[in-house]
Amino acid sequence: MKIATRPEGILEQQKRLLLSLRSTREKIPQVTMNLKTLSSGFGQKLARLECIEKIEKICAAENYADFYEAVVEIFELDAVAFRADVGVFRNLVNLSDQATVLLTMKSYIDDAIIPEEKADLAKSEDFIRDKLDLESFLADISELEEVKKQFEEFKRRYGPLYQIHHRDYYAKVRKAREQLNSIAGKVDTIVNMNTLNLNLPASKAEYYELLARMKECGLPDPVPVDTSSICRGCRLTLIEKHDVNEVNSLVKKVDENLKLGMNRLADVVTRPILDLDKEKKLEELMKTIKSGDSTRFVKVLTNSLIEHLMKLSEECNIETIRVSFSKFAKKYAIVEEDHVEEVVKAFREVLLKEVENAKRGKPDRKIRIALGE
Ligand SMILES: [Zn+2]
Numbered sequence: 001m002k003i004a005t006r007p008e009g010i011l012e013q014q015k016r017l018l019l020s021l022r023s024t025r026e027k028i029p030q031v032t033m034n035l036k037t038l039s040s041g042f043g044q045k046l047a048r049l050e051c052i053e054k055i056e057k058i059c060a061a062e063n064y065a066d067f068y069e070a071v072v073e074i075f076e077l078d079a080v081a082f083r084a085d086v087g088v089f090r091n092l093v094n095l096s097d098q099a100t101v102l103l104t105m106k107s108y109i110d111d112a113i114i115p116e117e118k119a120d121l122a123k124s125e126d127f128i129r130d131k132l133d134l135e136s137f138l139a140d141i142s143e144l145e146e147v148k149k150q151f152e153e154f155k156r157r158y159g160p161l162y163q164i165h166h167r168d169y170y171a172k173v174r175k176a177r178e179q180l181n182s183i184a185g186k187v188d189t190i191v192n193m194n195t196l197n198l199n200l201p202a203s204k205a206e207y208y209e210l211l212a213r214m215k216e217c218g219l220p221d222p223v224p225v226d227t228s229s230i231c232r233g234c235r236l237t238l239i240e241k242h243d244v245n246e247v248n249s250l251v252k253k254v255d256e257n258l259k260l261g262m263n264r265l266a267d268v269v270t271r272p273i274l275d276l277d278k279e280k281k282l283e284e285l286m287k288t289i290k291s292g293d294s295t296r297f298v299k300v301l302t303n304s305l306i307e308h309l310m311k312l313s314e315e316c317n318i319e320t321i322r323v324s325f326s327k328f329a330k331k332y333a334i335v336e337e338d339h340v341e342e343v344v345k346a347f348r349e350v351l352l353k354e355v356e357n358a359k360r361g362k363p364d365r366k367i368r369i370a371l372g373e
Contacts, residue, residue, distance in 0.1 A: 014064045027093065028052065031093055032052060035099075091141065101144075102137070128150050169236060
C-alpha cells in the first residue's frame with residue numbers, strides 16, 4: 001500500500017485491495033487446472049506450486065483486518081518472503097495464460113517425426129524441443145516469444161512437407177485398393193474351384209486382411225497442419241511408407257494360383273466327361289483355359305458350371321480325393337540317394353492306401369487324386 005495521509009485515501013486503497021483479492025481468488029481454480037494440464041502434458045513437475053495455496057488463503061480475506069492477519073500468519077511479517085511468493089504466483093498465472101499455446105506446441109513437436117534425410121528440420125525441431133521447458137518459462141515468460149517464432153518457422157517448413165506426404169501416401173493406398181478390387185473375382189474363383197477338390201492354395205483371408213489395411217483417410221486434401229503436426233483423421237506420421245510390394249506380391253500369387261487352377265481343371269475335364277456334356281456347356285470353358293485368358297476364365301466359370309461339372313464327374317463315376325503332399329514331404333524331407341527307392345515305395349503306398357479308402361464300399365468308382373499342399 002502506498003503511504004496515504006488522508007483517511008479517505010486509506011479507505012480507497014483498502015477497497016481496491018479487496019477487489020483485487022476477490023478477482024485473484026476467482027482466477028485460482030482455472031490457474032490451478034491449467035497448470036495441472038501443463039504439468040501432465042509436458043511430463044514435468046512444477047516447483048513452488050505451494051505458493052498458490054498461500055495466496056489463496058490470503059485472498060480469502062473479506063476485509064482489511066482479515067488480510068493483515070492472514071499475511072502475518074503465513075509470512076510472519078516477512079515482507080521479502082511475501083513479495084517473493086507474490087512474484088512466483090504472478091509468473092504461475094502468466095504461465096497458465098499460455099497453457100493452450102504451450103500444449104499445442106508441445107504435442108505438435110512430439111508428434112512430428114522427421115525423416116532422417118531432413119537433418120536441418122530435425123535440428124530445428126530438437127532446438128524447439130529443448131526450449132519447451134516449463135521451469136524456464138516460469139522463470140521468464142518472455143522467453144516464450146522467441147520460441148514461438150522458431151515454432152512458426154518450423155511449421156512453415158514442416159506443414160507442406162507433411163501435406164504432400166499425406167497426399168502421396170493415400171494416392172498409393174487408393175491404387176493398391178483398386179488393384180485388390182480388380183482381383184476380387186479371381187480370389188473367389190480359386191475358392192470356388194476348390195469345391196472340385198483341386199487343392200489350390202487360396203489367399204482369401206490374406207486378401208481381406210490386406211484390403212482392410214488399405215483404408216483411405218477420408219479427410220479432404222490438403223489436410224490441416226496448423227494445430228496438429230499429424231492428420232487428426234488417420235494419425236499418419238511423416239516417416240510411414242506405403243509398402244507397394246505387399247499388394248503386388250499378393251496379386252502375383254493370386255494370378256499364379258489361378259493359372260495353376262486352370263491347368264488342374266483342364267486335367268480334370270477328361271474325354272469321358274466332355275462326351276457326357278451333350279449341351280456343350282464346357283466348350284467355352286475349355287477354350288478359355290486353352291487361351292490362358294484368366295480374366296475371361298473368371299467370368300466363364302460360374303457356380304452353375306461348377307455344379308454341372310460335378311454332376312458330369314458323378315455320372316462318369318469319378319471321385320476326386322485330396323492327398324496332402326506336404327505331410328509326406330515333411331516325413332521324407334531329406335533323402336539320400338541310396339534311399340530313393342524306399343521313399344518312392346512309401347509314397348506309392350500312401351497313394352494306394354488313399355485310393356483303397358476312397359473305394360471302400362464303392363468298388364466301381366474311379367478315383368482321381370488331387371495332390372496338393
Ligand atoms: Zn489422414
